[in-house]
Amino acid sequence: MRFLDQAKIYIRSGDGGAGCVSFRREKFIEFGGPDGGDGGRGGDVWAECVDGLNTLVDYRYQQHFKAKAGGHGMGRQRAGGKAADIVLKVPVGTEILEEDGETLVADMTEIGQRVLLAEGGNGGFGNAHFKSPTNQAPRRANPGLEGRERWLWLRLKLIADAGLVGLPNAGKSTFLATVTSAKPKIADYPFTTLHPGLGVVRVDTREFVLADIPGLIEGAHEGHGLGDRFLGHVERCRVLLHLVDANEADVGKTYKVVRKELKLYGNGLDEKPEIVALSKADTLSEEERVEKLAALKKAARKTPIVLSSATRENTDKVLKALLRAIDNADAELDLDVPADKIQPWRP
Numbered sequence: 123m124r125f126l127d128q129a130k131i132y133i134r135s136g137d138g139g140a141g142c143v144s145f146r147r148e149k150f151i152e153f154g155g156p157d158g159g160d161g162g163r164g165g166d167v168w169a170e171c172v173d174g175l176n177t178l179v180d181y182r183y184q185q186h187f188k189a190k191a192g193g194h195g196m197g198r199q200r201a202g203g204k205a206a207d208i209v210l211k212v213p214v215g216t217e218i219l220e221e222d223g224e225t226l227v228a229d230m231t232e233i234g235q236r237v238l239l240a241e242g243g244n245g246g247f248g249n250a251h252f253k254s255p256t257n258q259a260p261r262r263a264n265p266g267l268e269g270r271e272r273w274l275w276l277r278l279k280l281i282a283d284a285g286l287v288g289l290p291n292a293g294k295s296t297f298l299a300t301v302t303s304a305k306p307k308i309a310d311y312p313f314t315t316l317h318p319g320l321g322v323v324r325v326d327t328r329e330f331v332l333a334d335i336p337g338l339i340e341g342a343h344e345g346h347g348l349g350d351r352f353l354g355h356v357e358r359c360r361v362l363l364h365l366v367d368a369n370e371a372d373v374g375k376t377y378k379v380v381r382k383e384l385k386l387y388g389n390g391l392d393e394k395p396e397i398v399a400l401s402k403a404d405t406l407s408e409e410e411r412v413e414k415l416a417a418l419k420k421a422a423r424k425t426p427i428v429l430s431s432a433t434r435e436n437t438d439k440v441l442k443a444l445l446r447a448i449d450n451a452d453a454e455l456d457l458d459v460p461a462d463k464i465q466p467w468r469p
């Protein structure tokens with residue numbers, strides 16, 4: 123499953139329909155008054171936050187959205203019809219930005235949330251509107267107002283239960299490919315993964331979503347490497363799986379580089395529950411294993427899991443640890459009971 127985190131779209135609301143110039147014509151009525159109807163409103167373009175969407179992938183196939191124009195007014199006071207609105211469905215967590223990619227238009231955070239992105243043009247008045255004591259037969263009608271066009275960015279921060287972090291080449295994508303049916307690109311060089319990817323992990327009867335995130339390097343929080351864009355994705359993961367390549371000369375230092383980036387980025391990234399694993403353990407001798415594990419344990423101040431995607435050593439153990447951490451994170455969230463549901467305290 124490929125995961126698109128942003129899309130640029132063009133939207134245009136519909137023009138208003140034109141007002142109509144018309145006069146009443148009926149048998150035995152010599153000077154029928156003006157009866158030109160108003161034009162209908164052009165269609166609006168809305169964004170709506172919906173359930174069940176995880177990606178912006180649909181916007182890769184279609185980027186242009188134009189609402190239709192309102193109907194023109196007609197004789198006998200008939201108004202033109204209002205054109206249908208266009209509703210762009212987006213997943214929870216989508217940010218809508220101006221063309222500059224920086225100015226926030228809307229943050230779509232709740233299912234059902236709707237935002238008007240471009241209002242349809244108003245229909246023009248028909249000549250019936252311009253009748254006055256001094257002008258009983260106006261030949262005037264307004265054209266409809268034009269619709270509005272704009273370019274926008276849709277940007278989605280990943281929402282996943284667990285996210286993979288680590289330096290480039292740590293074995294993150296390989297792990298995702300080993301434990302899910304996802305097929306990320308894997309290669310023996312840094313920055314293989316350019317977009318976050320998602321996979322669904324099954325542990326016994328349970329499922330959770332694991333996100334593969336491009337590698338982080340020193341300075342990532344200020345845009346180095348693939349930049350801080352991906353740290354934004356980490357924000358939406360409830361727990362982290364931090365992989366440290368066992369082939370690194372100094373695994374403790376490697377661990378700390380990534381931790382530092384998480385901390386400097388802010389937004390609580392370094393407070394997320396973290397499982398630490400020493401990856402590619404199959405490449406180590408018995409001695410190295412003990413030594414590297416001790417070094418990583420010292421830096422992380424918790425016991426890392428020795429992991430190999432190649433031999434599947436401890437892959438299950440890692441998944442179970444992640445599931446436990448996710449469940450604990452859920453339990454913590456449940457403590458956030460809305461104020462009106464809290465029982466008043468009585469001495």
Ligand SMILES: Nc1nc2c(ncn2[C@@H]2O[C@H](COP(=O)(O)OP(=O)(O)OP(=O)(O)O)[C@@H](O)[C@H]2O)c(=O)[nH]1
Nearest residue numbers: 290291292293294295296309313314315337431432
């Ligand atoms: N021996 C061994 N090699 C591994 C293991 N896991 C990954 N590798 C190799 O390590 C290299 C990098 O793996 P990736 O999964 O692409 O690493 P990554 O962390 O996703 O890298 P980026 O996407 O660049 O951040 C590849 O050549 C993999 O075959 C493992 O468990 N054992």
Ligand SMILES: [Mg+2]
Nearest residue numbers: 294295314315
């Ligand atoms: Mg990768």
